[in-house]
Amino acid sequence: MTESEVAIVGGGLAGLQAACLLQAAGVDFILFEARNRLGGRILTVDAAGLPCDDGFDLGPSWFWPRVQPAIGELVAELGLPAFAQNSVGDVVFERMSREGPRRYRAVDPEPQSLRLVGGTAALVRALARELPPECVQLGAHVTAMALTGKGVELAVARADGLPETHTATQVIAALPPRLLEATVAFTPAQEAAAARRWSDTPTWMAPHAKFFALYERPFWRAAGLSGTAQSMVGPMAEMHDATTASGHAALFGFPGVAVEQRAALGEAALARAGVEQFVRIFGAAAGAPVATVFKDWATDPFTATAMDRIPAGHPVPGAAPWVSEAWRQRLVLAGSETSPSEPDFLAGAVVAAGRAVGGVLAKRGSGGGRG
Secondary structure: OEEEEEEEEOOEHHHHHHHHHHHHHOOOEEEEEOOOOOEOOOOEEOOOOOEOOOOEEOOOOOEOOOOOHHHHHHHHHHOOOEEEOOOOOEEEEEOOOOOOOEEEOOOOOOOOOEEEOOOOHHHHHHHHOOOOHHHEEEOEEEEEEEEOOOOEEEEEEEOOOOEEEEEEEEEEEOOOHHHHHHHOEEEOOOOHHHHHHHHHOOOOOOOOEEEEEEEOOOHHHHOOEEEEEEEOOOOEEEEEEOOOOOOOEEEEEEEOOOHHHHHHHOHHHHHHHHHHHHHHHHOHHHHOOOEEEEEEHHHOOOOOOHHHHOOOOOOOOOOOOOOOHHHOOOEEEOOHHHOOOOOOOHHHHHHHHHHHHHHHHHHHHHHHOOO
C-alpha cells in the first residue's frame, strides 16, 4: 500500500496542470494515468502514428489566447512558441455531389486560431518536466475509490496485472465525468443526481475521429487554397491545413460518418474515401499522400464510453454540485467538461484544474488535510 496527501487520477492537461500547481504549493501528490503516456486526448504523432516532438495533432490543435486567457497565460508562462493556423487562400464548399466543389474568398478569422510549435503535445512535455518522475505513474488505472475514516482508498490496476491500493487524503479526478462514472466504482456510491450529471455530460472528442493525409509539400497553397473546406457530401464534413511549423505538409478532416458506420467501413476504406475527397476538393496532387494517419477517439477505452457513440453536443456549465455530499470533502472533479468556462477546450482543462487545486488547498487550510 502507498499513500499521498493528494491523488490525481488522469494525466491529461487538467491532471498535469493540477500536479504542477500542487508541486508549486509544496503539497505531496501522486498522479495515476491509465495510458502508457501522458496527455490524454492531446496526442501529437509522426507519419507512422507514433508520438513525437514535431508532428500532427490527433486531438485538440487550436487555442485562442485573446478570448481564452487561461490557456494563453499558461502557454506564455511555459515559454512555448505558437504560430497561426493557415488561413491564406480560398475556402471550398462542397454542397452536393452533382454540382462539384466551389471556391470562395476567405474572410479573415477573428479570433485567429493558434497552434503550438511541435504540436499540442509541447504543452504536455513542458508541464511534465516540472514534475518529479516518482510522482507520476503510467499504466496505472484507478478502478475504485472508497471513503475511509481519514480519506480515500483507491484501487489501482497496473499494466503488469499487479493490483495496488493507495490511500490519499483528497482526490482530484481529472477525467471526463462520463468516463469516471463508467469506469470507477465508488463506495459509498455517488447520489443519483450526481451520477446522472456525470453520465449526461458529453465527453469532448469522444464521438469524433480525425483523418490526416501527409504530403511532400502544401500544394494547395500554391493553388490559392487555404486548406479549409466544408462538405455535405463526405466522408469528411470539415477539413483544414495541418502543416506543421517546421513545414511538414498535411491536410486533415473530421469524418462526418457515425461511429457505427466508421466501424463497418474500416480504417482502410475510410482512408481511401478521405483521399478521394481531398482530390475532389484540392486537386489531383492530393491523390498521392506519403502517408495517412487516422484516429477514432470513439474506440479509445480511456476516452469514450458506449454513451459517446452518439454525438450529444457540448457540455453546459451549471451550478449543480459535481459530487455527492458524502464525497465533497474528499473528491473534486477537474476534467475540462467540469469547467465553468470553455468546457470543450484546452482552456477549460486549465480553468478546471485551477479551481480543483484551489478547493484542495482551501480544505487543507481549514483542517481538511492529513488526519
